[in-house]
Amino acid sequence: xxxxxxxxxxxxxxxxxxxxxxxxxxxxxxxxxxxxxxxxxxxxxxxxxxxxxxxxxxxxxxxxxxxxxxxxxxxxxxxxxxxxxxxxxxxxxxxxxxxxxxxxxxxxxxxxxxxxxxxxxxxxxxxxxxxxxxxxxxxxxxxxxxxxxxxxxxxxxxxxxxxxxxxxxxxxxxxxxxxxxxxxxxxxxxxxxxxxxxxxxxxxxxxxxxxxxxxxxxxxxxxxxxxxxxxxxxxxxxxxxxxxxxxxxxxxxxxxxxxxxxxxxxxxxxxxxxxxxxxxxxxxxxxxxxxxxxxxxxxxxxxxxxxxxxxxxxxxxxxxxxxxxxxxxxxxxxxxxxxxxxxxxxxxxxxxxxxxxxxxxxxxxxxxxxxxxxxxxxxxxxxxxxxxxxxxxxxxxxxxxxxxxxxxxxxxxxxxxx
Ligand SMILES: CC(=O)N[C@H]1[C@@H](OP(=O)(O)OP(=O)(O)OC[C@H]2O[C@@H](n3ccc(=O)[nH]c3=O)[C@H](O)[C@@H]2O)O[C@H](CO)[C@@H](O)[C@@H]1O
Ligand SMILES: C=C(OP(=O)(O)O)C(=O)O
Numbered sequence: 001x002x003x004x005x006x007x008x009x010x011x012x013x014x015x016x017x018x019x020x021x022x023x024x025x026x027x028x029x030x031x032x033x034x035x036x037x038x039x040x041x042x043x044x045x046x047x048x049x050x051x052x053x054x055x056x057x058x059x060x061x062x063x064x065x066x067x068x069x070x071x072x073x074x075x076x077x078x079x080x081x082x083x084x085x086x087x088x089x090x091x092x093x094x095x096x097x098x099x100x101x102x103x104x105x106x107x108x109x110x111x112x113x114x115x116x117x118x119x120x121x122x123x124x125x126x127x128x129x130x131x132x133x134x135x136x137x138x139x140x141x142x143x144x145x146x147x148x149x150x151x152x153x154x155x156x157x158x159x160x161x162x163x164x165x166x167x168x169x170x171x172x173x174x175x176x177x178x179x180x181x182x183x184x185x186x187x188x189x190x191x192x193x194x195x196x197x198x199x200x201x202x203x204x205x206x207x208x209x210x211x212x213x214x215x216x217x218x219x220x221x222x223x224x225x226x227x228x229x230x231x232x233x234x235x236x237x238x239x240x241x242x243x244x245x246x247x248x249x250x251x252x253x254x255x256x257x258x259x260x261x262x263x264x265x266x267x268x269x270x271x272x273x274x275x276x277x278x279x280x281x282x283x284x285x286x287x288x289x290x291x292x293x294x295x296x297x298x299x300x301x302x303x304x305x306x307x308x309x310x311x312x313x314x315x316x317x318x319x320x321x322x323x324x325x326x327x328x329x330x331x332x333x334x335x336x337x338x339x340x341x342x343x344x345x346x347x348x349x350x351x352x353x354x355x356x357x358x359x360x361x362x363x364x365x366x367x368x369x370x371x372x373x374x375x376x377x378x379x380x381x382x383x384x385x386x387x388x389x390x391x392x393x394x395x396x397x398x399x400x401x402x403x404x405x406x407x408x409x410x411x412x413x414x415x416x417x418x
Contacts, residue, residue, distance in 0.1 A: 002397075004390040004404060006381030007413040008363065011248030011285070014410045018236050018255045019045035019401040020069065020229030023306075024191040026093040027168045028198050028229060029053045032062065032073030033100040034176060035202055037224030039073045043254075044229055048397045052091045056083055060097070078105065085111040085142060091398070092116060095123055095165060098146060099173035102135055107147035112139065117370040119329035125166035129157045133170075133177055154179030154218055162187050162299040167214070168195055175204040177218035186214045189300040190259040194230040201225045231279070233259040234306045234372075235400060240264075240283045241310040242379045242407070244272050244290050245317055250410055251282040262303040266311065269293045270318060290314055292322030292357045299328070309335045309376035315355035316344040317383050325352040335373035338366040342380050342388065363388040368395045378403065382412055389417075 020043035030053065032039040044050060046069070054064045054071065061079035065072045081101055088094040088111040101108035113123065127137050127144065133152040138145045154177050159166055167187040172195075174181035186192070188210055196209030202225045205217035236255045243250035244267055257264070257276040264274050267283060270290040275282045292315045297305040305328040315322035316339060326332045333353055336346050341364045345356040363386030368374030374396040381388030390396075393416075396403055404414045 001391070002393050003417050004378060004381070004393050004396070005415050005417045006378065006388045006390065008382055008384045008386065008388070009411070009413045011246045012243045012250050012382070012407070012410040012412060013248050015251045015253055016239050016406050016410060018231045018252050019043070021045070021191060021232035021234070022047055022049055022399045023164070023234070024194045024230040025050055026053050027096050027172070027191070027195050028227060029057065029071065029073065030096045030100055031172055031195065031198060031202070032057065033060070033075045033078070033097065034104055034172060035222040035224055036076040039202070039224045040226045041071045041073070042069055042228045043231070044069050044071045045232065045401045047399060047401055048394065049091050049093065049399065052087055053093070056087045056094055056097065059084070059087065081105055081108045083108070083110040088113055092121060093165065095126060096169055096172070098126065098144065099130065099169035102130060102146050102148060103152055103173045103176040109143050109145045112142050112144060117334060118332045125159050125161060125163045126169045129159065129166060129170040130173060132157050133173060133181065152177040154181040156182045156184070158184040159186065164189050164192065167192055171195065171199070171206060171214060171216060174216035174218060175199050175206065175222065176220070179218055181216045181218070183214040183216070184212065186212050187299055188212060190230060190233065190256065198225055198227040201227060230259070231256040233263070234304065236260060236281065237263040237307045238310050238375045238400070239406070240267055240281065241307070241314050242382055243283045244270055244285055245314045245379050245383050247285045247287060247289055248410070249282070249284040251280055253280045255279060255281050257281050262301060263307055266293050266295060266303065270314065290318040292318040292320040292355060294323045296325040297327050305329060305332060306372050308332065309372040310379055312336065312346065312353050312355055313339060313376040313379040315357055316346065316359055316380065317361060318357040320357050322355045322357065323352050324355060327351065334369040335376040338369070338373070338377055339380055341366055342384055344380070360385060362386060365389045365391065368392040371395050371399045375400065378407070382407070
């Protein structure tokens with residue numbers, strides 16, 4: 001099993017190219033199921049989750065081809081409407097095939113994603129929204145089986161929690177429904193706007209994406225698309241935090257600065273000088289060490305839960321005490337015991353991590369437990385004294401494209417080992 005060996009060696013410096021966003025790419029690729037015509041996506045990141053998505057689409061009968069960062073999907077001959085456990089278990093976003101399959105083919109069977117490291121992550125909002133659109137749904141023997149007589153029907157759906165995945169699934173279902181669907185208390189993440197833009201380029205009628213009320217007027221058919229995936233705001237944020245923690249100066253290119261307000265604001269509070277262009281962000285610590293910051297995660301435009309672990313690592317080496325509160329997932333502090341093994345001074349109190357800064361972290365063998373927890377261990381390894389070995393980095397490969405190559409380009413001593 002691959003591991004990352006990191007030797008802390010001072011400030012990161014240089015320029016890094018940001019990849020397309022995992023969380024935008026996955027629903028976009030699934031949207032390829034909604035049309036008989038070819039869909040072409042560019043700026044698709046080479047990630048394990050993208051491979052899983054393409055394998056899933058292939059298993060359903062879609063013809064998929066990949067050339068560098070370009071993916072072509074032809075879903076004109078779908079032969080199978082089952083998303084099996086073997087694929088769904090490795091990637092929770094597989095549930096996003098349910099809306100498109102039901103809307104286009106009238107039925108689908110998708111394995112229940114099950115619990116995962118960061119929390120239980122139920123899919124009740126996805127299912128109840130589809131039921132309100134006329135679907136009949138049964139959950140039995142670990143599978144969700146859904147069908148609808150004729151077309152899904154437009155509906156007014158109020159979601160009693162803000163869910164990114166449910167908003168995306170229901171939006172994709174509603175584009176081919178009969179009539180108008182209104183999604184209230186919808187998620188407002190930039191990846192939802194990217195999906196809506198892509199669906200509209202396919203002939204859908206979606207308005208209000210990026211607000212908490214999305215209106216979708218169903219159409220009978222969609223055509224193909226040519227869509228470039230939104231840059232990854234979480235990958236960008238991770239490199240910026242790594243630069244801040246090491247006291248460095250890093251410029252992220254091919255980024256989307258407008259999607260990172262909450263993160264940039266916290267980096268400035270930590271003492272970083274941040275400069276923005278249309279598609280780049282530069283962070284300069286001007287030789288200073290960071291100051292601790294308080295953080296509370298919240299749905300967009302609040303502080304993203306997917307950046308929480310990286311800021312815990314930053315707070316450990318910063319000056320002062322920072323309290324990081326997680327409000328989205330009930331078990332998203334698994335990086336804390338691993339950071340403690342490296343000498344971090346953190347106390348867990350309910351859903352908050354009280355991080356007392358100023359520790360000189362020491363290299364250790366640590367274990368990645370989920371995607372962003374892994375990123376926080378890499379950041380800690382970059383500032384630790386001595387060698388850090390991060391095990392189980394298949395989690396990292398789900399969401400970071402060649403992280404060791406990109407960090408190496410910024411001067412880090414990091415290599416993949418067996
Ligand atoms: C592929 C993708 O885009 N993943 C992102 C997506 O995950 P995902 O779409 O799974 O996250 P959600 O926004 O749905 O989850 C938010 C909260 O709602 C709960 N919930 C969700 C659905 C449901 O039917 N019932 C329910 O109770 C979840 O357990 C969680 O506590 O948004 C999360 C929150 O920003 C991010 O951390 C993930 O990186
Ligand atoms: C939690 C994450 O992803 P997923 O929803 O794909 O598990 C993440 O990207 O941090």
